[in-house]
Each structure stands twice: as structure tokens, then as C-alpha cells.
Amino acid sequence: MKKLFFLFLISFSFSTTVAQEQKPNVLVFYVDDLRAELGCYGSKTAITPNIDKLASDGVMFNRAYSQQAICAPSRMSTLTGLRPETMGIYSIFTPLRKIHKDVVSMPQLFNKNGYKTVSIGKVYHHSSDDKKEWSVYFGKEANTYNDPKNIAIIEQLKKEGKNPKGPAFDMADVADEAYKDGRASKYAIETLHKLKDDKFLMFVGLSKPHLPFNAPKKYWDMYNRNDFEVPSRNKPEGVYRLSLTKWGELKGYHGIPKDGDLDDELTRTLIHGYHASISYVDAQVGKVMQTLEDLDLRKTTTIIFMSDHGYKIGEYGAWCKHSNMEIDTRVPLIVSRETNYKKRKTGKTSKALVENVDIFPTLVDLCGLEGPEFDGKSILSIINKPNKKGDEYATSVYARGKKIMGVTATDGKWRYTEWRNAKTHEILQAELYEHKNSLLSYLNLSGNKKYKKIEQKMKKLLEKQFPRDKPFLQNDQPRKK
Template identity: 40%
Template sequence: MMKQFLSIVLFITSLAMYAQQTAQKKHDESQAKKPNILFIAVDDLRPELKCYGASQIKSPNLDKLAADGLVFNRAYCNIPVCGASRASLLSGTRPTRYRFIDAYTEKDKDNPDAMSLPLLLKNNGYTTISNGKIYHHQKDDNKAWDSRWFPKGNIRNYQLAENIEKNAQANLSEAGGVAFENANVSDTAYFDGKIAQKGMADLRKLKGQNKPFFLALGFMKPHLPFNAPKKYWDLYERNTIQLPENYVQPETTPKEAFHNYGELRQYDGIPKKGDLQDEMAKELIHGYYACVSYVDAQIGLVLDELKRLDLEEDTIVILWGDHGWNLGEHKLWCKHSTFERALKTPLIIKVPGKTKGTVSNDIVEYIDVYPSLVELAGLKNPTTVEGKSFVPIINGKKSDKNWAVSKFKDAVTLIKDDLFYTEWTDDQGKAYARMLFDHKTDPLELDNLAEKPVYQNIVKELAAELRAKWGKDFLKKN
């Protein structure tokens, strides 16, 4: 009798173990079927690349990614400042008058109830890794990551002794240091070279695990200061660099549209007010170009490693810049405005088996990234997500969304078809200044139509639509 009992116990135990192993196997297979995601953020990268049309910038690796991916020709950030833009994108929620304001925004403080994209993926079996600058604050949304890493050293990352001494221990918000550096050093001397190497090492480790990964790489350049190894400066001839066509501030444009580009003014050699000398302006443009080519090379190393490890066919690659950047357009530098140059962003996605080097002219905004990646991963969005998936565009369909909304401080912009309409509003949402550009006839944004009598009906319609689309909580205080 005892033998029979023990046999039954052993049989039941074996069944239970078999069931457990089968369930684990099914779980592992399910996880393995989910696509990996290589999430590449590039600080201050504007869509001035060959894959976006004619450009002096040499970016062969980004152009190669575009040739295998889908290029969004009309992607717009929801707020043109790094910390706020990243928190908005990663939470899938819009900026409001009181939420996601500036570079120092923290997702945990501004929108703690929103489940971030990396946390959702982590909760659904993904290994999540943050390398470099993903959020502005390294401890923001900390629960979302299995590991985080940032290169050690002063954030300005100078390599030449005289620049290190001049900079001392200054941070980006403090005066001191030069605006660019041309140093004869290796690629790994600067942060982005180290970030690329760390990303490649992580790919090698992730290769062997039986679960999907979300590997986020946040590259620092072309953020100021424009520091890049000499060989990337040498790719360009200074005498071929021109100032932008719209190097002017028209009188019809509201004064509120312009700023003193304080971010650049913090650096030695930059006048504290007034226009830059033409030669200085061209040297800055040269430095920006060099930095883009430098970061392009680092991203190329990571993409080559992804292919070498046979992970390419299982991995979605998405590359984005956190906002646009002015290189003298409207005599502005940096971001912090609602002209198109500050709002329009590079956005390229490569989905194995689906993308093949096409360009979309449909309007997308950065809060659309979250729901798109979630759909591609076969998951469900949290109720807090406000964006709209652009997977139908990836599948070759035309989007039925022809608008986006962006803001910076009091300025709120509705982008609709070819029209760019901006209002500066007070706490009650009442406009005190406005501008309207029609990009079909005025792509350089030199002729403000908002105050012209013939456009008043259009302005009235756009003003109503702006308020309908800027988000239900736009005027709500936190």
C-alpha cells in the first residue's frame, strides 16, 4: 500500500514538474518571439542628413540605416528642450502648461502616475538597459531599468589641457569653457565613443539570453560644446560653409519668438549679447557638422555589431533626436523656440521584414513613439498614453492624422498640413501674441500671416483647433 502511495506521489510530482517545465518553455518561447528594441537617442540632432535631402553633413551610417528603414520626414518633438522632451516621449504623455517644462524636468516628479515605456517593457519580460543620456536625470524612472550606466568625467568632456583648465569643474549650466574643441584624439576619448563601446559589449552579453531586450543608447553629441576628434573636423572645408538663407529676424514676427540663446552665451569667446560675427557662426556650424559625423561613426559601430551577432533580424532599431536645433536660422542658436528648426526632428525606424528604405511625409509627434513600439512588441498601452501608433504607416498605409502640437514656455504651436500656427498664451489660455506661416509658400518662415486681415478666419479656426488638440489637462495645475 505504501509503495502504491509513493508511486502516486512521485507520478503527481512528475506531472507537476512537467507542467511547470512546459509552462516555462512556453513562456521562454513567447518572450523569445518578442522583438528586441535598440533605442538610439541623439542629443540636439536636427534632421540635416543626406537621408533627409541635400546636406553637407557626412553621415553614412545613419543614411545606411535609413536605406533599410522608414524615414519620417515630418516628425516633431512635443517640446524643444532635452529633459522635458525625453520625459514626454518616454511616458507617452503631452507637455502641459505646468508639466514637462525645461531641461531639468523629471518624469517621476511631473507625471509619476504614468508608466514609462521601459517600465512597461521590463514588466513584460524585457531586459532594460540605459546607457548614456536617456533621461536628463540619471536617477529618474530608476525602477524601469535593470541597469544604468553613464561615462565618468566632467560633462563637457574636454580633452585638451587648456580647455580642461579653463572649464575647471563647470557644468552645462555654468559659464566657462570653449564652445568647441578640435582635438587629435581617438574616438573613445570622448563620451560617445565610450557609449558605443558599452553598447556593443551589452549586445554581446544580451546575445546569449533567452529573453528580449530594450537597449537604450543616449549619445551626447552634437550637444554643445562641439567637441569631436580632429579627423571629423577634417571632413569639412570651412570656406564651403554658408550661413542659412533665413539669417534674419523679420519685423512682422513677434518679439516673443526670439531669444538670446543663453545656452551658447555661457561659453568663452561667445559675446553676451548681439549677433555673432560671421566667422564665429561658420566655425560653430563646422563644429556641429564634425560632431554629427563623429556620432554617426559611433552609431555605425553599434549597428555593425548588431549585424555581426546575428541579432539584426530580431531587433527593431529606432533612432531619434530629442528636438531640432538652430544653426543661425532667424539669427537663433540652440533650441528653445517654436520655429520649425527647433521642432522638426530626425526619426528613423527599422523593423525587420517591414521597412525597406521608404520616406513618409505623414505628420507624427514624439508621443506617438511609445504606442508604436508597444504595438510592435505585441503589448497593450497603459491608459495614460496620449499618442497614436504609427505602425499603420510602417505597414504602408496613409495616416489619417495631419497634425501635431508642440509647446515651449508660453508658446503653443499647432502644426497642421503646411500651416504652422503659434500662440503665446497666459495662465487662462488667452493669446497675447501669435504667428502663422504657410510652408507651402514660405518654408523659411519669414512672412508672419497671423495679423493680416485676409487670414483672420483661418487664424480663428486654427486657434479653436489648437485648444481642442493641446490636451485635456493642458491648463490644469499639477
Template identity: 45%
Template sequence: MTWKSMSLFAILLALVFKLVNAGTPRDSLRDERPNFLFIAVDDLRPQLGSYGDSIAITPNLDRIAEMGMVFNKAYSQQAVCAPSRASVLTGRRPDATKVWDLKTHFREALPTVVTLPQNFKLNGYEARSVGKIYHDTQRLQDTASWSSPAVLEITGEAGPKYVLPSNQPTQKTWKKDATERADVSDSAYVDGKVGVAAVKAIRELKDTSFFLAVGFRRPHLPFSAPSRYWDLYNRNDLPLPSHMNPPEGAPKIALHRGVELRGYQDIADSGRISHDKIRQLHHGYYASISYIDAQIGMLIDELEKQGLLKNTVIVVWSDHGFHLGELGLWAKTTNYELDTRVPLIISAPGQKTAGSKTDAIVELVDLYPTLSELAGIPLPEDLDGESLLPLLQDPSTPWKNRAFSQFPRPWMYKGEPKIMGYSIRTNDFRYTEWRNVKNGTIAATELYRYDESGIEEVNLSGKPCYRSIEISMKKRLLKL
């Protein structure tokens, strides 16, 4: 029986689960059934005003932070789109979903799983999707998750990455310049279209209990944004990365050539990227962030206009981080801090800790139980995360002190990955083992100690003075 044919069975199981757990109490953070605005931003690292970035112009995201809580140490479970999103939306780690690449559907391994939005749908919510929520190919969508067909979910069909004639796709490639600046309206690009469609959805849903997922594609490459957002920044004010070389002693398997960026026509296939080009890319990344911030502002304004803001849980998250030349790396696909650490902001009705921050280590896999508990709806028993409600009530609550991430090598692979890099992050250290998938032998290890820069500098694995720490980290990693 295929996962498609078993989806009805999954729904029946979930309905039974709902009836059994109908008496689940609701959390004290709210007095009535809240709505949910679930905002995903692709490739966004914590480069926001609310995260202390003095350059970023993000007034709307900062506004959400003022209404809610900023999680300073939130981590993705795998730093690339499809695996991370499958993990978030199923509440399971990549080894449970068996999604480690950009082609596998999580229902191949978990045919009857009830996804996060599906759980809301089965418990009386209208579950809608606008933009990129699952990875944006047709075969990776999941109709069982939504109450009605998803909108603008497929890149290429949803709207353009480029608008300038010189950047239009050819038969050879769609990848043209890595950045684009055009004097056009916001809705000329796909994310502006997503913003407009999401505002429309809020108007349609205003008299329902809703779970509205809205996914923005920028600041994913290419860094395309209307000129007005580029104009917010002076390129000469943008600093170069402080650490532009790989960590000392890092194994080759942990690194990559930056193929995602190298594929653009204005980027050399190999060699160092010039300082001028680095600043241009940073400029485009900042412009893209401010562009998305403006679209999110439209959603918040519409919630307020409809009288829904005070009763809507707002969640902002990114599927993973991004390297912008740090460690000589570009884009994602590593286990390093800049790829695995993500922004996470949660604002809930009645939240007494509005405007607060927490340094507790949390994971994106924690979102499923957190949001379900905020809604007072039942949870599946085999979720891998844990609810963050105690932290929302008190950011100083004692909490778990580790997060797990992983990434396969080679990337990209065919069939099954040969090596899997398993990584554990604690308050001060990251330990990674690169394990042979078939026999479990270890191909390489890494141990890094972090200072305020949050950058890996020297691989300490194997150094006698760190032996006890490495042994302790290894034991904890084996418990995963």
C-alpha cells in the same frame, strides 16, 4: 505618499495589466519577439544624408534608413531636453507630465506612471540604459525604468566635454570654447565611451530579449569631436544660413537671445556673430554629427556580428532640433520649425517598406505605443500618442495632419511659467498662441505658411486674407 514610495504600487498595477492583456496579438511585421535598440541623439536636427543633406557624412545613419523608414515630418512636443524626454518616455504631453523645465521629475505629477522602458521590463525584457536618455542630472533619473543601473547617464561623471588643457573647467564656469577639435581617439570624449559601453551591453544581452536605450550627447554644445571628423568637411564649402533675421512681425515673446550659446567664452555676449564664427560653428556641428554616426555604426556592426541585426527594431530619434543662426537664433527653446522638427528613423524586422520615406506628420509621443505594439506587449490606456505601425506597413496610409508643440516664457522661469506658447503644425501652416497660464488670455499669436525652405518668414496672424485659416487652426489647437 511620494512618487518614490508609490513606485512599488505602479509595478503591481503594471503586473496586473500584463496578466489581463497576456493574449495581445503580435504584429505581422515580425515572426518572433524582437529586440530593441533605442538611440537618442541630443540636439540633432534632420541634417543627415538620408534627409537630403548633401553635405552631411552619415553613412551609418543612412544605413539604418535603408533598412527602415524615414519620417520626414516628425515633431518634438517641447524643444528642450528634459520636457521632451519625459514626454517620449512616458508617452504623455508636457502638460500631463508637468515637466516644462530642466528640474522637475515627471513622477511628481505622475507617480505611478509606467515608462516606455519600464513597460518592456515588466513584460519580460531586459531594459538597459547607456548614456543620456533622461535629462542628465542625478535627480531626473528613474531607476524604476531599468533592469539594472544606468551607465554613463550623468554628464560630468560620464566623461569630458573637452580634452584640451585650455578648455578645462574652472571654478567660475565649465563653458569654455563653443567648439573643440583635438587629435584624440573617439573614446577620449564621452560619446566614444558611450559607444564602447553600448557595444559591451549588446554582447552581454545577446541571449536575452532586450530593450537597449543608448543616448549620445553630441551634437549638443560644445561641438567637441576628434579631428578626424572635422577633417571630413571643408569649412569654406559650408553655406551661411539663408534666413538670418527674425520673421517679419514675429512677437518678441517668440524669440530669445541665444543664452545657451552666448555663455561660451569665444562667443560675444551680444551683437551679431561674425560669418567666420558661424562657419566654425556649422563645421563643429557637422563634425559632431559624423562623430556620433561612427559610434552608431559600432552598434550596428555589433548587432550584425552577434547575429541580432535581423531581429532588432532600431529607432533613432532626437529630443528636438536646433537653430544655427537661422532667424538670428541659436540653439533651441522656441516653437519654430528648426527647433521642433526632428529626425526619426525606424527599422523593424520583416519591414516590407525598407528604404522608404513618409511625409505623414508624426510626433515623438507616438513612439511609446509604436514600440510596445511592435513588441506585442500591452499598452496603458491613457497614452497621448498613436502607433505608427500602419505607416511602417504602408507610408501612404492616410494619417493625422497635425502635430502639437509648446514652450514656456520666460525661459528659464522660477515656480510656474507665466506664459505658455501652444503651437500646431499642419502640412502648410503653423499657428501659435501665447497664453497666460493663469487666466488664459492671449498675449500674442503667430501664423506662418511654409515653402520649401521650411523657415518662418512673415507672421500672417491678423491678416484678413488668412482669417479663415487662422480660425480653423485656432479651433484645432483648442482641442489639444
């Protein structure tokens, strides 16, 4: 009897050790302001060989969505598995921990389960949310300018007591590490060498193509600026008056006019800079991926490539994000499982509706952990079977101040948005856009009798997530002056 019990203990200990060894490492490339402007997504202009290669080694999602097209709430949602409306935080000015002290974050849970957790670059928007939750922490760095002309402009602005934010782009003939994303990949590579014998969850926060579009000249030289078309500045017919923000954060940069549309020359330059920044990020992804191979870590590491939200580069005459439009809420998402997983899928494209809020529960499922309650759900079964259907719909929010809340739902083909009084839920205006073949749509079909059934269907889907009798949680704090 004692012998059997002893054998049981050995067997239990062995199986537990094997289970622990089978838990994968996780590396997340978390990119800022990146829409699906990538070669693997069919872009005719973007040069992204390393990201394309990653897509060929995993599952690429064509219908992935962010929960809000702005940095702070979007990133909180990813790192907690909770939606902005659950947290009641809709602006960039409120840190998560100022409001929610006890919400369990992804790094906290993985730390508790024996993982080394690593934050490099921009992961959370607020550094106050970052520092205490990670085993290894390289904070978000300030933007670097290397062009002597731009440095002189910034110094002059400082002397004049003006906003020294600097120009909207920079392209010096320097090494990758001269700009902050090159340093981020350097830190990631150094950390992988140190943690190669540990289980780890690593976020590599790549800040480009967020403004300013600062990247080494060699990435600008990869493109012919005349290949970039100036997009239509037309706004959708029947669009709600607050649906779009014309400038977003772009107008804060030196050399950008405060009023009127950008001319074609400046528009092309900025589009060029956006693409140069994407290729710069692509190169950093390639360096980190090569390090995984060199250290024999790829076989035990699941890779996620994602963005916090989409982006506009002149479409609708608008720039940046800050809306409920399809182009701002749809994001690239690629998942490539560890190579020693025998049933892993490669070179597959999924049409399933998935959301960034699903990432945390998916990683809990993947790593065999026990997590807290989530708003999102695990998409591991879709990663393993890419043809499987996802959710019926995906939702996002965008507040216009404290009084107006925009809520939106997509089924992958249609996007329905309601702009509501944030207190009474009175519908101020509705929008219905068709997106069967494009991220853009130029006609609001809400109220059109021909599309009445579609609108009713989409309205019901929207109200599942945003019922009219449930008040919006408002935990945002006013901006400090």
C-alpha cells in the same frame, strides 16, 4: 479526452513560446539637439553614411515632431507617452519622479514584460529619473575636453572662481572613446555581447551635437569650413517678442560674446563644429549597427533613430532650441524593423504627421504588450504602410516663465502659434507661418485677410489640443538657487 487536453496544453505552450520568441528586441538611438541635418534628409553639407544606410533599410519620416523643444520635458514625453501639458512640466529643472511617482515609463513596462532594459548615456535628462528604472544603466557623463589649450582655459577659470564651463568646441586628435559618445557606443557594444541571448530594450543616448561641439579632429577634417554658409540673421516680420531666445545656452560657454550677433568667423566655426559632431555620432551608430550584424541580432531587432528636438545654428540670428518654431520642433525619425519580419518596408519615406509622444505606444504595439493610457498613439500601421496618412496635426508647447504659454500646431504645411496668458488663456499674439518648402519662414501671416481661412482652420486644430477653457497644468518647481 485527456489526450486531447494534453495536446491542447502542448499546443498552447508552443504557441506562447513562439509568440514570445517573435517579440522583437528594440534599440533606440536617442540623439540630443539633432535637427534633420542628415544626408538622407537632403542636407547638402552633412556627412552621415551610416544613418543614411539605416534610412535605406527602413522608413524615414519627413514630418515628425517633438512635443517641446527642450530636453527634459521632451524626453519625459517620449518615455511616458504623455505630453508636457499632461505632466505639467515645461522646464529642464523638474525631474519626472519629483512630481509623478506612479506614471508608468517605458523601461518599467518592458521590465515587467521580461525585457532587459538598458540606458546608455543621456536618455532621461535627469539621472534621478534614470537609475532605478533600468536593468543595465550607464549614466550621462560630463563633457570631456582633450585640447590642451582648452584644458588650460578651464583650469584658469577655476582658479579665478569663474564658471568653468569651457569653450563651445573642442577638436583634439584622439580616438572616439576620448569623448563621451565614443564611450557610449563602446558600452552599447559590450552590453549587446552580454545580452545577445536575452530580449532587450536598449536606449543609446548620444549627446552630440549638443553643445559643446566636442569631437575628434578627424570628424572636423571631413569638412571644408568655407562650404558653410552663414544663415540670414533676419527675424520673421511680425514675430512675437518672446517667440525666439537669442542665445539659448550658448552664451554660457567661454569665448562667446554676451551681447550682439556672432560674427561670421565664429558662426562658421560653430556650424563646422555642429556638423563634425553629427558625423561623430554617425560613426557611433555605424559601430553599434555592425555589432548587431556580427551577433546575428539584426534579424530580431527593430531600430529607431530619433532626436529629442530640433535646433538652430544661427538662423533668425538665434542659436539652440527653446522655441515653438518649425526648425526647433521638427525632428528626424527613422524606423527600421527587424529583418526577419517578412513584410517590413525599406527605403521608404513617409509624409505622415507623427510625434515623439507616439514612440512608446508604437513599441507596445510592436512588441505585443499591454500598456497604460497614452496621449500618443501607435504608428505601427504607418511603419508597415508608409503611404498611409497620419494625424491631422501635431502640437508642441513652450512656456515663457509661469505667466506666458506658447502653444503651436502644424498640419505639415502651416504652423499656427498662440502666445497666451497661462491663467486666463487671453491671446497675447498669434503667429501663422508657411512651411511648404522650408523649415524657415520670415513672415507672420496671422491677421492677413488673404490667409484668413487657413488661420481659422489652424486655430480650430490648435484648440482641439489646447481648449481655451482648460487651465494649463503647472507642476514645475522653481529653480533652486
